[in-house]
Amino acid sequence: MIEIxxxxxFSNKVGLxxxxxxxxxxxxxxxxxxxxxxxxxxxxxxxxxxxxxxDDQSLVRKIKKQxxxxxxxxxxxxxxxxxxxxxxxxIALRDALLGPHHFLEKKPHLFFVDNIxxxxxxxxxxxxxFEKSLFITISKSGKTIEPMALYSYTKEKLIQKKxxxxxxxxxxxxxxxxxxxxxxxxxxxxxxxxxEKVGGRFSVLSSVGLVPTALGGIDISALLRGAKKxxxxxxxxxxxxxxxxxxASLQYIFDNRRNKPMTVMMPYSNSLFxxxxxxxxxxxxxxxxxxxxxxxxxxxxxxxxQHSQVQLYSEGPKDKWFIFLHILKYKNTLKLNGNMPKExxxxxxKKLNDIIDAAYIGTSxxxxxxxxxxxxxxxxxxxxxxxxxxxxxxxxxVALLGLLYKVDAxxxxxxxxxxxxxxxxxSNK
Amino acid sequence: MIEIxxxxxFSNKVGLxxxxxxxxxxxxxxxxxxxxxxxxxxxxxxxxxxxxxxDDQSLVRKIKKQxxxxxxxxxxxxxxxxxxxxxxxxIALRDALLGPHHFLEKKPHLFFVDNIxxxxxxxxxxxxxFEKSLFITISKSGKTIEPMALYSYTKEKLIQKKxxxxxxxxxxxxxxxxxxxxxxxxxxxxxxxxxEKVGGRFSVLSSVGLVPTALGGIDISALLRGAKKxxxxxxxxxxxxxxxxxxASLQYIFDNRRNKPMTVMMPYSNSLFxxxxxxxxxxxxxxxxxxxxxxxxxxxxxxxxQHSQVQLYSEGPKDKWFIFLHILKYKNTLKLNGNMPKExxxxxxKKLNDIIDAAYIGTSxxxxxxxxxxxxxxxxxxxxxxxxxxxxxxxxxVALLGLLYKVDAxxxxxxxxxxxxxxxxxSNK
Numbered sequence: 001m002i003e004i005x006x007x008x009x010f011s012n013k014v015g016l017x018x019x020x021x022x023x024x025x026x027x028x029x030x031x032x033x034x035x036x037x038x039x040x041x042x043x044x045x046x047x048x049x050x051x052x053x054x055d056d057q058s059l060v061r062k063i064k065k066q067x068x069x070x071x072x073x074x075x076x077x078x079x080x081x082x083x084x085x086x087x088x089x090x091i092a093l094r095d096a097l098l099g100p101h102h103f104l105e106k107k108p109h110l111f112f113v114d115n116i117x118x119x120x121x122x123x124x125x126x127x128x129x130f131e132k133s134l135f136i137t138i139s140k141s142g143k144t145i146e147p148m149a150l151y152s153y154t155k156e157k158l159i160q161k162k163x164x165x166x167x168x169x170x171x172x173x174x175x176x177x178x179x180x181x182x183x184x185x186x187x188x189x190x191x192x193x194x195x196e197k198v199g200g201r202f203s204v205l206s207s208v209g210l211v212p213t214a215l216g217g218i219d220i221s222a223l224l225r226g227a228k229k230x231x232x233x234x235x236x237x238x239x240x241x242x243x244x245x246x247x248a249s250l251q252y253i254f255d256n257r258r259n260k261p262m263t264v265m266m267p268y269s270n271s272l273f274x275x276x277x278x279x280x281x282x283x284x285x286x287x288x289x290x291x292x293x294x295x296x297x298x299x300x301x302x303x304x305x306q307h308s309q310v311q312l313y314s315e316g317p318k319d320k321w322f323i324f325l326h327i328l329k330y331k332n333t334l335k336l337n338g339n340m341p342k343e344x345x346x347x348x349x350k351k352l353n354d355i356i357d358a359a360y361i362g363t364s365x366x367x368x369x370x371x372x373x374x375x376x377x378x379x380x381x382x383x384x385x386x387x388x389x390x391x392x393x394x395x396x397x398v399a400l401l402g403l404l405y406k407v408d409a410x411x412x413x414x415x416x417x418x419x420x421x422x423x424x425x426x427s428n429k
Numbered sequence: 430m431i432e433i434x435x436x437x438x439f440s441n442k443v444g445l446x447x448x449x450x451x452x453x454x455x456x457x458x459x460x461x462x463x464x465x466x467x468x469x470x471x472x473x474x475x476x477x478x479x480x481x482x483x484d485d486q487s488l489v490r491k492i493k494k495q496x497x498x499x500x501x502x503x504x505x506x507x508x509x510x511x512x513x514x515x516x517x518x519x520i521a522l523r524d525a526l527l528g529p530h531h532f533l534e535k536k537p538h539l540f541f542v543d544n545i546x547x548x549x550x551x552x553x554x555x556x557x558x559f560e561k562s563l564f565i566t567i568s569k570s571g572k573t574i575e576p577m578a579l580y581s582y583t584k585e586k587l588i589q590k591k592x593x594x595x596x597x598x599x600x601x602x603x604x605x606x607x608x609x610x611x612x613x614x615x616x617x618x619x620x621x622x623x624x625e626k627v628g629g630r631f632s633v634l635s636s637v638g639l640v641p642t643a644l645g646g647i648d649i650s651a652l653l654r655g656a657k658k659x660x661x662x663x664x665x666x667x668x669x670x671x672x673x674x675x676x677a678s679l680q681y682i683f684d685n686r687r688n689k690p691m692t693v694m695m696p697y698s699n700s701l702f703x704x705x706x707x708x709x710x711x712x713x714x715x716x717x718x719x720x721x722x723x724x725x726x727x728x729x730x731x732x733x734x735q736h737s738q739v740q741l742y743s744e745g746p747k748d749k750w751f752i753f754l755h756i757l758k759y760k761n762t763l764k765l766n767g768n769m770p771k772e773x774x775x776x777x778x779k780k781l782n783d784i785i786d787a788a789y790i791g792t793s794x795x796x797x798x799x800x801x802x803x804x805x806x807x808x809x810x811x812x813x814x815x816x817x818x819x820x821x822x823x824x825x826x827v828a829l830l831g832l833l834y835k836v837d838a839x840x841x842x843x844x845x846x847x848x849x850x851x852x853x854x855x856s857n858k
Contacts, residue, residue: 083732083733083736084733084735084736084737085736088737099548099549099552100548100549100552101549101552101553101556102552103532103533104532104552104553104556105552105556114733115699115730115732115733115785116732116781116784116785116788117697117698117699117700117759117781117785118759118760118761118762118763118780118781118782118785119528119529119698119699119700119759119760119761119811120528120529120530120698120699120700121761121763121781122760122761122763123528123529123530123531123533123534123761124530124533127530127533127534142770142772143772143773144736145773145776145784145788146732146736148769148770148773148776149765149776149779149781149784152765152766152768152769152776153763153765153781155768156765156766156768179770179771179772179773183770200736261746261748262691262725268546269546269548269549270544270546270548270549271546271548271549277737280737280738281736281737281738284737284738284740284741284745285737285738285740285741287741288740288741288742288744288745289740289744289745290744290745291744291745291746291747292746293745293746294741294744294745294746296691296727296741296745296748296749298725298727301544303512303544303545303546303575304512304513304543304544306513306844306847307512307513307514307573307575307629307710307844308513308517308706308709308710308713308714309709309710309713309714310843310844310847311713311714311717311718311841311842311843311844312713312714312716312717312723312725312843313717314843314844314846314847315717315718315719315720315723315842315843316713316717316718316719316720316722316723316725316843317690317720317721317722317723318720319690319725320725330546330547330548331547331548331551332547332548332550332551332552333547334547334550334551334582336578336581336582336585337581337585339581339584339585340577340581341571341577341608341611341612342608343571343572343608344572344574344577344608346852346855346856347574347577347578347581347855350578350855350858351547352545352546352547352550352578352582353547354855354858355545355574355578355851355855356544356545356546356547358850358851358854358855358858359545359574359847359851361850361851361854362846362847362848362849362850362851362854363847365847365850366846366847366850369846370843370846382548412740413740413744414739414740414741414742414743414744414745414799415735415736415739415740415743417743417791417795417798417799418735418739418743418788418791418792418794418795419791420791421787421790421791421794421795422784422787422788422790422791423775425787425790425791426775426776426779426783426784426787427775429779429783429787
C-alpha cells in the first residue's frame with residue numbers, strides 16, 4: 001500500500017508563511033470529513049460514477065476473452081487512436097508497467113497516437129505493418145476531431161490493403177449516443193462502452209484504459225483490485241489518516257491560503273513520468289474553471305530535473321508545492337564497482353538504487369530547508385495493483401477538490417470556443 | 430527565417446490589464462537596446478561565450494573526421510551519458526530532425542541516458558549490444574554523479590566483454606580541469622573540449638550538442654550556419670524588429686508588470702516538444718535566482734494538450750503567457766478522404782496539415798479572446814539551420830533577461846545544498 005509522508009508540509013519544517021500548522025490541519029481535515037461521505041453518496045451521479053468502475057467484473061471477463069481471441073492474430077502493434085483522457089491513462093500504465101523503453105522489448109508494442117501532427121503520424125504509420133496491427137479508436141462522442149481524422153485515415157488504408165475491418169478495428173465509445181456507435185454496428189466492429197456518467201479524464205479504469213493495456217499484456221484484474229483497496233481505505237479511514245482527504249486538503253490550502261498556485265509532481269522514476277502527465281490533465285481540467293480557481297500542475301522527473309528545474313524550485317519564488325513519488329523497491333538493481341575517481345569515491349560499490357534514493361532525500365530535504373513544502377508518496381514497488389491505488393487516490397482527491405473549490409470537477413466548457421473557430425476555418429476551406 | 434508574431438500580446442487584443450500598449454512596448458525596446466550591445470560586448474566573458482560557438486570551424490572539421498572514422502564501426506547505438514545541459518540540447522535536436530519516433534527507423538539510434546533510475550538504465554542496457562555501441566560521456570567537471578556513475582558501469586561492462594575502451598568511448602569535458610580529462614589521457618580516449626567559459630545549458634552549439642548529433646546523422650554545419658544568421662539578425666536589427674530583444678522584453682513585462690509568472694511554450698509539433706524541455710532548463714536555471722525572481726517555464730503540446738491543459742489555460746487564472754511554435758510546412762502531408770460521418774463532414778478531403786493549422790489558430794485566437802496574451806514563432810520548416818536559429822534566439826533572449834532581471838544568468842548556486850546532503854548520505858552508507 002502507498003504511504004503518504006507529509007512531515008515537510010508543516011510549519012515546524014518550512015515556517016509559518018509557507019507551511020501548515022499541524023493542529024490547524026487536523027481541524028481542517030475533521031471539518032471536511034463530510035465531503036468524503038458526500039463523494040461516496042454521489043457515486044451514481046454524473047462524473048462521480050468513476051467510483052464504480054473497479055466493480056465491473058463482467059467487463060473484465062469480456063476483455064479477457066478478447067485478449068485471448070486476439071492472441072492468435074499475433075499483433076505486432078496495438079495502436080490507440082485517442083487523445084486526452086482517451087490516451088493519458090493508457091500511456092501512464094504502459095510506461096509504469098512495461099517500462100519507459102518498452103519499444104525496445106518484445107512485441108506487441110503499444111502506441112498511442114494522440115496528435116495529428118502529420119510528421120508524428122507519418123513516421124509511425126510508415127513503420128508499422130497494417131496487416132500486423134490492431135487499431136483501437138477511442139472517442140465517447142465520436143466527434144473529437146483528432147481520433148476521428150486518424151480513424152478515417154486508418155480505415156482507408158485498411159480498405160486499400162484489402163484487410164478485414166472487423167479483425168483490425170475496435171471501438172471504445174458511448175453505449176448509445178455518438179457517431180462511432182452506428183458506424184460500428186454497420187461494420188460489425190467489436191465495441192466497448194464508456195459508461196455514460198464517466199468523463200474522459202476519469203476513465204482510465206473503464207474500457208478506455210483497460211482494453212488497450214490488457215491487449216498489451218497488463219494485469220487489469222490486479223489494477224482494479226488496487227483501485228478497490230484504495231477506495232476501501234478512503235472510505236474507512238479517519239480524517240487524519242485519510243489519504244484522499246489529506247491530499248485534497250493540502251492542495252486546497254497551499255493554493256488558496258499559502259499563495260502557491262503551482263503543484264509540481266516529481267517522480268523519482270522514468271516509469272512514472274507519464275503518470276504525472278495523466279494527473280496533469282486530471283487536476284488542470286477538473287479545477288481550472290475561473291480566473292480565481294485553477295492550480296497549475298507541473299511535471300518534473302528526478303534526478304533528471306535536479307539538473308534543470310531544481311535551481312528555480314530551491315531559490316526562486318515560493319509559489320509551488322511538491323509531490324514526490326518515491327519508489328521503495330525498483331524492479332532492477334544495478335551495482336557499481338570500485339573504479340570511481342577520487343572525488344567520487346563515495347560512489348564506489350554503491351547501487352544506482354542507493355544513489356537515486358539519496359538524491360531524492362537530498363532534494364526533498366533541501367527544498368524543505370529552503371521553506372518549500374513538499375510531501376512524498378512512498379510506493380512499495382511498481383505493479384498493476386499499486387497503479388490502481390494511485391489512480392483511485394488521485395481521482396478521489398480531485399472529486400474532493402471540486403467540493404472544496406466549489407466548482408464542477410467534471411465539465412470542461414472552456415474548450416468550446418477554440419473548437420468553434422477551428423471548425424469554422426475548416427468549413428470555409 | 431523564423432518570424433515572430435506578437436499581435437496577441439497587445440492591449441488592443443487582450444485588454445489593458447493583461448496586454449501591453451504598443452507605444453509603451455516600443456519605448457521599452459528602445460530604452461533597452463543598449464543591452465543587446467552589452468551582451469555582444471561581453472562575448473569573451475564567462476557565460477556569454479556561447480556567442481562564439483558558431484564560429485568554431487576547426488571543431489566542425491574535427492567532428493566530421495570522427496564521424497567518418499566511426500562510420501566503419503557501423504554502430505547500432507550512440508549512447509550519451511549526460512544529464513541536464515549535457516543531454517537536453519541533443520535530445521531537442523534528435524527529436525526535431527530525426528523525428529519523435531526515430532527509434533522505429535534505421536540505425537544508429539541516438540540514446541540519451543539522462544537519469545540513474547535503475548529500471549530505466551537496465552531496460553536500455555539489456556537491449557543494446559555493447560559491441561555495437563559507442564558511449565559518449567559528457568561532464569564538464571567530471572564530478573556530476575549521474576553521468577559518472579553511468580560511465581563507471583559502462584566501462585566495467587566493456588572491460589568484462591573484452592571490448593576496446595578507446596574504440597567504444599568518447600569523452601566531452603573541460604579542456605584542462607576536472608576528473609575525466611586525466612582518465613581520458615591515461616586510456617587514450619578521444620576527447621572533445623567544452624569551452625571553459627560556456628555553461629551546460631548554453632552548450633548545445635559546442636561539442637556537447639554537436640558530437641552526438643553529428644554521429645547520429647545531423648548536419649551540424651547547417652545548424653551553426655542558422656545560429657550565425659540569427660546572431661547577425663539580432664546584431665543588426667533595430668529595437669522594434671529585434672527578435673531577441675522582443676522576446677526578452679515580453680518575458681520581463683508579462684512576469685514583472687502583468688503578474689504572469691508562468692511561461693507556456695506550446696509547439697504544434699511532436700518534433701519540437703523536447704525543444705521546449707531544452708528551453709525549460711535555460712529559462713528556469715538562468716533566471717530562477719531569488720524569491721522575487723524566477724518565471725516558471727511550462728511545456729505543452731498542440732493539439733494534444735488542447736485536451737488536457739487548454740481548459741485551465743482558457744478559463745483559469747490569468748497567470749500565464751504563451752509562446753506558440755507554429756510550423757508553416759511539415760515534412761509530410763497526410764490527406765483524408767471523404768468518409769467522415771455527417772457531424773464531421775467539414776473534415777472530408779482535408780489534410781492533417783490543414784486541421785492542425787486550424788487548431789493552432791483556434792487555440793491562439795480563443796486564448797486572446799479570453800484575454801490571455803500569446804505570441805507565435807512561425808517556423809518555415811524543421812531543418813538543422815532553423816534549429817540553429819532557434820537555439821541562438823532563445824539563448825540570446827536569456828542573456829538579455831539576466832540583465833533585465835539583474836541576476837547572474839550563468840550560475841546555479843541553488844543546487845549545492847542538495848548535492849551536499851546526497852553526498853553525505855552516500856558517504857555514510
